[in-house]
Amino acid sequence: MIALSSSQIEHWIGAFFWPFVRILAFLSTAPVFSATQIPIQVRVGLAVLLSVALTPALPEMPPVEFLSGDGLLLLLEQILIGVSIGFAVTLIFSAVQFAGSVISLQMGLGFSTFFDPQTGVEIPTISNFLNLIVLLLFMALNGQLLTLVVLDRSFTIFPVSTQLQLHANAWHSLVAAGGMVFALGLAIALPVLGALLLINIALGVLSKLAPQLNLFVIGFPLLIILGFVALALLMPAMPVLVQHLLNVSLQLSNQVLLQAARG
Template identity: 35%
Template sequence: MLGFGLAIEPQLWALLFVMVRVGSAFITAPVFGNMSVPLQVRVALSGAIGVLVLASHPIQPPAQIFAVATFLAVAAEAMVGLALGFVLQIAFAAPLVAGEIIGGSMGIGFANMIDPNSGRSSPAIGQFLSIMLTLLFLSLDGHLVLVDMILKSYTAMPPGAAWLTTTQMRDIAFFGGYAFLAGLLLALPVGFLLLCLNLIVGMLSRAAPALNLFAVGLPASLGVGIVSLAIAFPAMGDYMQVIVREGLAATQALVIR
């Protein structure tokens, strides 16, 4: 007790307990989990959203801090938060898959860059598509929807009963295949044109064996790839909106029963 008749320790412990789920979601979620976001900003956002959770839900943290039941409750909270962010991260892997397909077909699969968001090496085209998907995610208020899903998760999976069921874990595993499907569909317009070009170049190589394919095929692949990207980008942008909505719907399926 402080000198003002206020018990600060229980409220602080409840806030820290709530911040476990929120912070875990921000670690794996897109935008919030980028390396460019400072750790202090994530902690501040987790604390601010934790205050909202405490104001809207009657959260009862474990009575004892150093106890086995407390450690299990914290692990359950962390697993739920990681699952909420991981589902969205699966959807955001689709542009990287599309970048691999398009870059390999264009002959620039070697053009890799260090992604400042993840710190890993990824195709340049994949980074470009990832930036576009991130901008669409923000323009569709996806970050606000994610925060709303975190708040709703305390109703569907309150602390103390926050373990994911086998059905929910199965849905997360099956949603992992959506990244490959969405990446293939995202790269389909450009990939189809490049496939047609490769067929034409193959027929030319059979008709004129003395033709230098490297001097003809690589510039043609680059030119057709750039032009087809410029033409197909409006349709790719529309499908990126579908990817964002599918990722948010999969996240919503975890918190609404």
């Protein structure tokens, strides 16, 4: 008769459970995988499949009791690592959404909002349009596969261990990336904002030369038309732009992992 102790059973389950927690946390925050249209059951099932596929190639998991203090700390650590990687990749869509919000405001379409299926909230129409374009380009560039590669590397850079290794430098880099969202967003919107600024200057000069003209009747449709023309001229550069944003987000993910592991 084969006798199994509770510690052996916990060790066997832990070999699958700890990677599953990190992968599920990543899928809950990463672009594409965290979309509201994807049911939770599908997300959990995908996390199970990835855990089964990755577990044989991962380092041996530490023997930890699930309900002990070390087990709870290890659970929290895996959640934080997975969420951090997903948050770093979401930088792409956050920057584009901010750029769309600024463009919408300058075009006079700030009041026009639309439900975004990626985030599950209402955002300006231009932001939603740019998000869809970036999402298609992100998947065309195999961005979702590259993010899974970063997730796989995280188990090598930052293996599952009972020794708490989360250093403050990693979280400082992740928080500082919030400023990067505004910088990249303004850089994306700059060509359109420049064109709209010239139109506003021209309308200001026109109001001085011909005060009898109703600038609200002329300026509002003119800003919308020229704003869409500027967006159309920006579209050919979108693949290069998304590739650059993808590289920036992947570099940020690797930087956070390395700093978290080494301090």
